[in-house]
Amino acid sequence: MSARCLLLMLLAASAFGADPIVIGSKTFAENYILAEAGAQLLESKGYDVDRRFGLNGTTIAFEALKNEAIDLYPEYTGTITEVILVRPELASLSEIRDALDEQGLQLLNPLGFNNAYAIATSAASAKRFSLRRISDLRNAPPLRIALPHEFMSRQDGWPGLQAHYQFERAANGIEHGLAYEAIRADQVDVIAVYTSDGQIVQSDLVILDDDLGYFPQYLAAFLTRKNVDGDVLDVLELLGGRLDDRKMRELNLAVLDPNASYADIAYQFLRDEGLISASNQRLNFYDDLVKNTRRHLKLTTIALAFAIVTGVGIASVVYRRKRLADAFLYFTGLLQTVPSIALLALLIPVFGVGQTPAIIALFLYSLLPIARSTITAMLAIPASYRQVAAAMAMTPGQEMKFVLMPLAMPHVIAGIRTAAVISIGTATLAAFIGAGGLGDPIVTGLALNDTGLILQGAVPAAGLAILTEILFGFIERSLVVPHMRSSARPT
């Protein structure tokens, strides 16, 4: 039964697949700007573009590319050699291209700037602890070090750096966008930055000299598959070599202005370069809100519908057998303990990125509250009702329709209500794997450290949750007689 549901869900989700050029981006400002510049340039040439921005990390973005969930995204040569191919010995661009070619991938010409990792400290800390070079970290007193999660775990990140410089220091994980805020507030001493970050200038940071030559080059370029339309790539090649370090740092700094969106900045850049003349085509605030809310509702509604059918269906079959019911609840409970972002990541190898894995994840999260409340409610039905039903010669179907379901209904509705509210909250994370929805502005806002943008997703999501509560109040009123409603149950 659940297998059939999953299949149906896949069909439902894939029915929304589209033909436009799908551009992805990772979750930091620069990647948004580059992806958006590519998107606007293509749109100005008449292409239809689907934006799947805010993919949470290299693995997700790369898997999305390979699974054809996206057609291209901005990547960096260092990331390609160290993380994707795991061949750090590849030095030249042509070597990298040959290696990618074997996987059916290709790298367009670099955009110009090098965005290497670098270790930075505040000017004050640099003075206090006499830090100038990365080597100085070896003998420095205890420091508060905060690094992006990805940098902490990847081989060419913190572990490799410590080995290269021969020291060991504890570090905490932090969202890249929040690291600057933390160091400005003097909550941390040392952070990892990208050399093209605009905040380096603004936050008065000192970049520690890579004196032992650890960090490889990170030239930015669009990574794409070989089967992507060559005309599309010709258009994108127009961006090749247009952005040097200084220019990129400027654009990255401009994003920090709360009044400027990354789309505006990408547009301004393309205008300055004389690449486009058409006026900005980006959706305005209201259109964005409607689009995101619709997508959000679509994700949660499809997932919830399947979870209701599956959860209530399985629960009404297994509740008679205690072991089976326990096993089912245990399994769904286990799913609940998997962190949502991890579950989403786990689904990517099988279902790619986009709406399908998001819907499946939401479906799995909704199962427990629905199944648990249904099973509990059915077990709580006094034996006398079931005796009378049997004595009335009811078939199992009639017993379900006339006795079990009506008596369990208030609890079942409460379970669905809980699942719906959880789904609406969890669905905001779906943006990390390119499923869109109200998580889009939240993820972008987090990446750009833009509170206004975060609220554009968080407030409507909270509003949806409240509306859902009200809606389920109505549903209960229409399906349950007054004295059996959850509000009227005797104490």
Added chain:
Amino acid sequence: MTEHAAKLTNVSLQRGNVTALDDVSLAIPAGKTTAVLGASGSGKSTLIQIIIGLHTPDSGTVTTLGQTLLPRNLRALRKRIGYAIQEVALLPHMKIRENILLPAVLSAWSRAEQALRLRELLDLMSLPDSVLDRFPHELSGGQQQRAGLCRALSLKPDLLLLDEPFSGLDTRTRRSIHAQFLAMRQQMSISTVLVTHDPEEAIRLAEFIVIMRTGKIQQFGSVHSVLEQPASDYVRELLTGLARGTV
């Protein structure tokens, strides 16, 4: 109609660690009321649950309305049996009208047939029409039990199984519903098995008495014969308790 409403031969049933029925053989007379009297845990409820197939005996045979209970004839047979219990178990989300007519709806009776039968049942149990549009929790205990009896009688059963239906009621209500029951029995000679722990009720309502203790039958006979010649001290004690109670 066969000679016996139900017949048990060497029936035993273990429920958990308890021997609910221990080699019970019994023939329930057709067209009469038989009271099954005993303390709680004596197996008296299990006895009628076995007659309607809610339990399958570990050993022995059960014949109900002349037929051996088999999975394939169970539902057809149950449609000929009315069943009412102490908890009543009227469905709380249905109004009394729907509750009483539920067996008729399940048997796809026409609306006209349903209306006709509802009228008869209300008159039989002296229930006012005003209860029909109420929910079970809005009725008094006596009214609920009357509605439960209406439901049990709705398909004009050949056999009526009553599991302490009057036990939860106060004395006055019980007296009045007893009278109702006797009046009904005069109108139709339906085979009835009445499980009760109350000797007064058994003697008042039944023609035959089965006395049970820890899964075994202590005595079975007409009310008169049991009163005249108690088979054991236990039976005598059970019935003298009554004598004291009624003085």
